[in-house]
């Protein structure tokens with residue numbers, strides 16, 4: 032019976048899809064950017080198979096130019112691979128591209144995309160974004176959170192010390208530091224539900240890329256049913272939602288019994304205070320606040336740990352650069368038994384190492400997709416309303432047209448090239464750009480800086496088992512962020 036059902040269902044599906052796509056095609060006739068050849072129904076999907084999407088998209092840009100078009104099922108996807116066009120989309124036409132596409136994952140997990148990352152451009156997004164800028168990541172608050180980063184950095188140093196020369200799994204340890212830092216900033220010191228929440232979030236990110244069948248054929252929502260995606264997401268959402276409810280309730284109870292000082296507030300406290308004091312628009316619900324917390328975990332954990340991991344791998348591969356970075360830190364803090372975060376403010380060479388790591392290994396290589404809300408002209412082509420836009424920041428930041436010796440890891444280049452985090456020149460934009468630029472830049476960079484400074488100050492580093500530097504594999508894997516495929520194992524010897 033099953034053997035008959037599968038081809039029957041597939042055929043019905045194909046007929047329905049063809050009919051729909053045929054009628055769609057007849058109604059539109061735009062001057063679209065060029066793109067590779069397509070097959071019926073699936074369009075250019077087959078061009079994305081075989082390697083990581085940022086690599087594949089760079090290869091396609093070499094043939095079709097800095098703005099090309101992919102038809103992926105029902106979706107028109109535009110891909111930008113030049114700073115000029117990135118600026119056009121994020122500056123000149125910032126408003127037209129300020130929205131996000133709506134994915135099944137973001138709708139189910141993030142309260143109908145009622146969070147910051149996936150909210151369509153509009154009133155809700157503006158409210159949540161304002162909370163981020165004024166409250167969650169204000170310089171005062173980030174300064175306060177630096178003490179959490181400091182403590183977590185010290186705990187890491189102790190763990191590595193205890194390994195006593197046995198190779199340590201830096202990948203695992205750095206992720207744990209990033210997770211604990213975000214957890215403490217969000218929920219406070221003790222959060223019994225932390226692991227449940229983090230593992231539920233981890234369970235969902237693979238459905239947020241927009242490349243799932245249900246997201247490429249959005250008007251055929253039953254595809255989510257057939258592939259099992261909807262069921263899985265709903266199950267995870269239920270666990271995540273009820274656990275976040277518990278955390279919010281506990282915080283609410285705590286705030287009724289005690290008044291909490293500004294600097295003792297964790298991020299859940301801040302969100303609840305804003306809700307209680309009526310500083311938020313009435314349309315902002317508790318679900319939106321839970322969505323914000325999920326965003327902080329999604330956006331602020333693996334991105335930060337990935338860059339610390341890549342930076343350590345690059346430093347170990349380049350002993351000259353490692354020596355220079357270590358000399359800077361060791362000279363600055365000579366004689367101290369412990370580095371305090373207050374001291375870690377003026378380390379220009381370390382900042383260069385971080386900026387260069389973000390250039391060669393941006394944690395979000397194709398940023399976060401944008402949605403075109405009105406038809407615009409871009410680079411001499413028409414981008415129809417409803418198209419999705421990807422900016423291949425990874426390819427732009429490795430383009431030899433803009434970067435000398437582009438593939439090489441050279442922190443010194445930061446002295447001559449402008450690499451600011453605000454993407455004022457769109458050759459460098461690890462945090463995106465325009466009005467949806469990452470709001471967690473200061474938080475992220477502070478944690479990376481504090482942890483790396485401590486690692487470099489306290490230890491000398493080498494590969495285990497007498498491995499040669501060239502043997503350190505730098506293979507990539509893409510999950511929530513661009514990470515090393517294989518864990519980074521290093522031997523640490525305490526610096527006397």
Ligand code: HEM
Pocket residue numbers: 147148149160326327328330331332334335338393394395398399461462463464465466467468469470471472474475476
């Ligand atoms: C090295 C660390 C990080 C990198 C490379 C990074 C990168 C990015 C990128 C590329 C975007 C999309 C920007 C765009 O569309 O133009 C983004 C958005 C976002 N990031 Fe980050 N991020 C980092 C750390 C953080 C941290 C620590 C947090 C919070 C704890 C955070 C929260 C967010 C949020 C909420 C958004 C959505 C903004 C919006 O849509 O308005 N990120 N990030």
